[in-house]
Amino acid sequence: MYPYEAPLKDMQFVLENVFGASAVWSQLPALSEHIDTDTAAAILEEAARINQELVHPINRSGDEEGVKFTDGKVTTPAGYKEVYQQFAEGGWVGLCGEPDFGGMGMPKMLGVLVDEMGYGANNAFTLYNSLTAGAALCINAHASEELKAQFLPQLYSGQWAGAMDMTEPQAGSDLRNIRTRAEPCDDGSYLISGSKIFITGGDHDLAENIIHLVLAKLPGSNGISLFLVPKMQVSEDGVLGEPNGVTAGSIEHKMGLKASATCVMNFDNAKGYLIGKPNRGLVCMFTMMNYERLAIGIQGLGTSQAASQMAVQYAKERLQGQAASGARTEGGSDPIIVHGDVRRMLLNIKSLTEAGRALAVHTGMQLDLAKYAEDPDTQSKAARYVGLLTPVAKAFLTDRGLDAAILAQQVFGGHGYIRETGVEQLVRDTRIAQIYEGTNGIQAIDFLARKVVGDNLVTLKQFIDELKSEMANFADDKAVAEVTLRFERLLECAEMINADKLSKPALLNACAVEFLDAFGYTLYGYYWLAIAHKAAEMDEEFASAKSYLCSFYIQRMLPKADALLAQILSGDAPVMDMPADLF
Template structure:
């Protein structure tokens, strides 16, 4: 399998020329003191080196060896612990963490690019640090000062890990049915009893403690509360003590991500500590979930980038057939890159990947402003985070699987065997559409809560800002701008149709949501391509500018029309979806 190379030029271009990260950071005092563009570039260079030289080499071997549950211990593949120690020592686990408790305090706008590199290098490995960062974020936002001081420094430095424990066998997406119980103790702590399934990083040998964030119900309450439950008890001085009644029932045997420990967790009167207010556990957890859902979208994006590199390299090397009209070199066989169908597949992956990176950076930017900004700017960014988070999770992970499968097709028969490595990407990225809330649920959240929940206010505001920006561009084709603006108008019309009928047709949101999210995603990517093409026109690197123009033209001609198909599906409503009687299924 070819070594991974981070697309650093693309990443730096997005930060500097498309989204003006220096201006964003300068407007946020807490970030301005921490990073500037030169620092960000140096960090990305180092992240590329670590992803390429440290993380990527354990990807294949980790998949082949997998995680083992033996003698009540969960053992990660050879090399994972050593790589994790170096990764943690470099401060990467706490990259965006609060500096007050030992984090590096970096903006999410930069963090998404660092995350992408790590996911491109090895999905399984990167999940361990990602879950720890998310758990720490939740504790920092909602935990008591005592909990933050005791747990966050050890999590940010990577000596302790974090896990998010929600799902139970009878309660997947509908968490109201969880059965895990929390019984109050006289000292203010709680005894947690119950079981959870599908817990990523629930246990492993990378760290000496795992800090679980567990959803449970208080006595005589149907509400859901959130508790911090360490695997090993921690005393008042921060020292590890005895086991805390947290054990692994088994590990899941999965289609992919074989080096990521997915555990069944049991809690037998485990001592836990309330995070936030009683019966407000989901509110606390969703602070973490917004970031984790973006991270899982970036898992799909990282897969897309790795898949493109592998497929493009293969297409330049693999010799089969002759170019239409005859070989340009007179050879009896040409590299498959000369064939129109192979080019179509590679271009599909590339335009979706580069626009997807723009989506991740924009979402990270809005998260930073929502967290560190003030006044109207902060309020608007919070609204945009609500819109963009489900789209980032669903559209990026859907396109990630599409990219992996398309890249596998470029390899032909060689893509179906293990030696080339592309089939591992297909297996590893499939779960991204399912966990952290299935993509169907993301779409329902997007259309039902974020779009029609406020009667289109946030969506209209966002679309208006996008169309105003398009109108101001001077270095792109006017007809291309018009196509995207018209589609934005059609999107708003479709949203209004759903909003006007949601009371009389209660299934219309559920039946139309995926198509609506996909339409939004494809239109938004068209917007991004015009932004990138316009910004690249001023680049001194003529080849870079030319690439962006060719790719933008391809996207507008070949991919943007997909939005019309999805909007047509939305306009059809729910009648044909819901009309067939259940007994006929």
């Protein structure tokens, strides 16, 4: 198994040089009292250490052993509980949590990089922490002050874990059909009854209590409400009591993420507490869902980074064939990195990974501005940009993450198909990222229908105008022109879709994926120009590497947007005209 090594220099470069994190934080008083450049660097270094030394070494063994379900109890693989204990004691679960309730109050710009390390080191382990952080975010945003005080400190400390309970057998992407019920009690609580499926971290032995956020319907209502339902009852002062009627019915047997417990959860008159207003549960839950969508995008990014370093190391070691220009090794074979096709794959992975990191940090920055900016206009604009970027981060990062894992497997050849190298686990573990937390097709529809044409392109145009203004300061005029051209073509397509959205109701659904991907490839072009521009200030070797990667991306990857835009311009007819009976 190849070791994981966090790309600290690249992370610090994107954070500070490309996005000017310290300057951003200095303008946000609520953040500046907690974070500066030195603190951020120390946090990244310690996160790298714990993920390299503790979290990654249990990755393959956890995959081999998997979680177990015995007599109604779920147990995680050997070593998971011990590593989780150390992870939680280090404060990592509450890294971006509210200081008033025991969180560390760190910015999301930094948090996304810590998340990337976790997913790069061990996808399955990191999901447990991600669900807890997301549950805490939702509780902090929508629950009463009493519930916050009762539950948040133990969630931030990792003493308790969190889970999100939405899906039912008959209600997947369309949650209107959920059957879980909530009966009101005289004391203001509710009794929750029903079953949920596909619940990540629904039950396990890492924490002493699991706090479920459950969607259910009130009597006589078709609306959906959100409830906090602990596995173990909790007194007002935080002391654990009796079991609360929350049990795991089984665990799913999956293609990957075998060390992550995915459970069928049963609620039998379990005591729960309303979060937010009645029949407004989806609004509350989407606070957590949007957090998880970004987190799952970063799962794809972490996979890309792991795939990149594994494939590069292997390509430098593996001797096969001879360079096209002639043998470089007297009478022997060359490392496969001399071959054009191998280089193509490695450059694909690296260029997508490093631009993807920029997308993650950029999205994190907008989240920080939306939460902490004191100027209402800055806050409002950032919130719109969060809405624009979140579905792209989820879908584009996970699609490209799977691409990276498969390309890395291809670099390994036959050795990539066997278990010992670890690269096949990357393929299996990251495949689900395109599906859960809203499939990537649904992300694309949300992006195009709600975030792009939903406001008649106002946010998209403003966002692109800002990027074009920044690109005017970059030295590579030819590359700037290439990216600018794609943004202009993208806007032309968006205008066409916006004009036809009412007369052709299937158009948005039929071309949403292509539009999101075209936007993603073009946006990455901007990121590469920014990376190369700022890298010129760094040491010569670093600057040279980024210059080569930028050139590769602009010439070989950016043109993918052209084909996608051409598909969009064909309209919805090629997709929708064929009668269903002919399939």
